[in-house]
Amino acid sequence: MDATVVVGIDVSKDRLDVHVLPSGENFAVARDEEGVSKLVARLAALGPYAIAMEATGGLESLVAASLNGANLPVIIVNPAQVRAYAQALGKRAKTDAIDAAVIARFVEATKPVIRALPDADTVLLAQLMTRRRQIVQMIVAERQRQTQLPTRHLRRSAARLIKALQRELDVLDRDIDSSVRGSPIWREKEELLRSVPGVGPIIARTLLAEMPELGTLTRREIASLAGLAPWTRQSGRWRGKSFTGGGRAPVRTALFMAALVGARFNPILKAFHQRLIAAGKPKMVALIALARKLLTILNAILRDNSPWQSA
Numbered sequence: 001m002d003a004t005v006v007v008g009i010d011v012s013k014d015r016l017d018v019h020v021l022p023s024g025e026n027f028a029v030a031r032d033e034e035g036v037s038k039l040v041a042r043l044a045a046l047g048p049y050a051i052a053m054e055a056t057g058g059l060e061s062l063v064a065a066s067l068n069g070a071n072l073p074v075i076i077v078n079p080a081q082v083r084a085y086a087q088a089l090g091k092r093a094k095t096d097a098i099d100a101a102v103i104a105r106f107v108e109a110t111k112p113v114i115r116a117l118p119d120a121d122t123v124l125l126a127q128l129m130t131r132r133r134q135i136v137q138m139i140v141a142e143r144q145r146q147t148q149l150p151t152r153h154l155r156r157s158a159a160r161l162i163k164a165l166q167r168e169l170d171v172l173d174r175d176i177d178s179s180v181r182g183s184p185i186w187r188e189k190e191e192l193l194r195s196v197p198g199v200g201p202i203i204a205r206t207l208l209a210e211m212p213e214l215g216t217l218t219r220r221e222i223a224s225l226a227g228l229a230p231w232t233r234q235s236g237r238w239r240g241k242s243f244t245g246g247g248r249a250p251v252r253t254a255l256f257m258a259a260l261v262g263a264r265f266n267p268i269l270k271a272f273h274q275r276l277i278a279a280g281k282p283k284m285v286a287l288i289a290l291a292r293k294l295l296t297i298l299n300a301i302l303r304d305n306s307p308w309q310s311a
Contacts, residue, residue, distance in 0.1 A: 005048040008104030009039075010096045011060045019100035020046065021108055026097055031059070036066045044070055050114060052107040054079040054099075061123075068117045075107060075114055082106050118212050121183065126209040128176050132202075133250065135169045180205055189215075193298055195307035198262030198269065206254040207298065215302025222299045226251045228292040252291070259291040267310060269294060 010017040016039060017028045027042075029035035043051060051067055052075045053060050060076065067074045082099075085106045091098065118126065139162055146158035180186045186208055193204040207214055213225060223229040227247020262269035269290060276286035301308060 003049045005046050006104050006108045007043060007046070007048045007051040008100045008102070008107065009051065009053040009063065010100040010103065011053050011056050011063060012096055013059065015096070016063060017096040017100040018043075019097070019104045020048075021104045026100070028096075031063070036063055039063070040066055040070045040072070043067070043072060049073065050075050050107050050112075052077050052103050052112075054082060054103060064117060065120075073114045074117055075112055076117075077103065077106065077112065085109070115213060121179070122209060122212050125176070125179050125186075125205070128172060128179065129206055129209045129250070132169065132172045132176065135165055135172060139165045139169070176205060180208070189302060192301050192305070192307050196262075196294070196297060196301070197266040197308070197310075198258045198294070199298070200258075200261075203254045203258045206250055210248055210251045210254075214299055217299065219296040219299060222295060223292050226255065226295055228252060228255070228288065228295060255291040255295055256287065259287055259294055262294060263287070263290060 004022055006021045008019045008021075011031065014031055015028050016031050016035065017026070018039065019026050029039050050073050053063065055076050055078065064074050064076060082103055086094075086102045089102075089105075091102060142158055142162050142165065146155055146162070149155045149158060180190055189208060190201070190204045193199050193207060194201065211222075211225065214222065217225065220229065225247055227249070229247075259269070259273075263273040264270065272293060273286055273290050276289055277283070281289070297308075
């Protein structure tokens with residue numbers, strides 16, 4: 001591996017534009033099996049420190065999986081961060097070749113941590129959990145519409161759709177259960193996570209699917225990854241409020257739900273939450289702190305391979 005070589009790839013529907021630093025080499029290949037094979041062979045010969053591409057809603061999956069399968073260091077970067085970096089450099093022009101160069105320079109400048117991409121089974125579980133969230137959102141929306149419909153005929157129409165969505169949800173739940181139960185590693189991890197009062201099967205499986213790094217990072221790293229690490233705003237004598245944000249929204253939402261349950265039924269989390277409220281912390285601040293503490297506990301449980309102990 002050459003620590004000076006960084007590759008940026010702009011992914012479009014039909015082709016892949018590639019920019020290599022520090023040489024400044026540019027080339028393009030088709031986004032098909034033959035083109036990706038050529039890309040893998042060419043980049044393997046360069047031995048780059050990092051190969052980066054933006055998250056494009058799925059177009060990058062084939063390329064990332066192929067590069068990862070060849071043991072090449074792949075990074076999926078945030079498009080908003082890359083665009084902000086381009087604006088900071090004063091680059092207003094936007095073409096595929098320019099985008100590939102900006103991605104490469106962004107990675108060269110920021111040197112993000114390279115983590116192993118999720119395997120195929122984890123990707124499938126994440127897709128199943130995403131689809132489940134979509135179905136649940138549709139059921140909630142249709143139930144809200146049902147209460148506002150003026151006639152019995154229209155309300156029955158909504159009820160039929162809700163019933164159909166519920167059947168689809170049941171099918172997805174069986175598929176998710178089969179995926180988790182079919183893997184001894186996932187089954188063991190789920191049992192460890194569910195040993196914590198307040199963590200149910202949906203929350204545990206969301207963490208398995210959306211945060212496979214759980215148990216391998218420090219508490220600060222895992223909190224940042226979930227978007228639960230507070231960041232401050234200050235300038236001179238002015239001190240602004242701290243905020244949380246970014247990170248993986250499905251994980252954060254699941255942890256908030258678990259924190260709400262834990263604040264009522266988990267003795268340790270309940271005591272922690274009550275101390276924060278007694279100290280004058282706003283309810284939302286206390287809930288965020290509780291979710292962060294819960295994530296730290298879950299991270300330690302998987303790291304140590306030891307279930308929850310209330311003592």
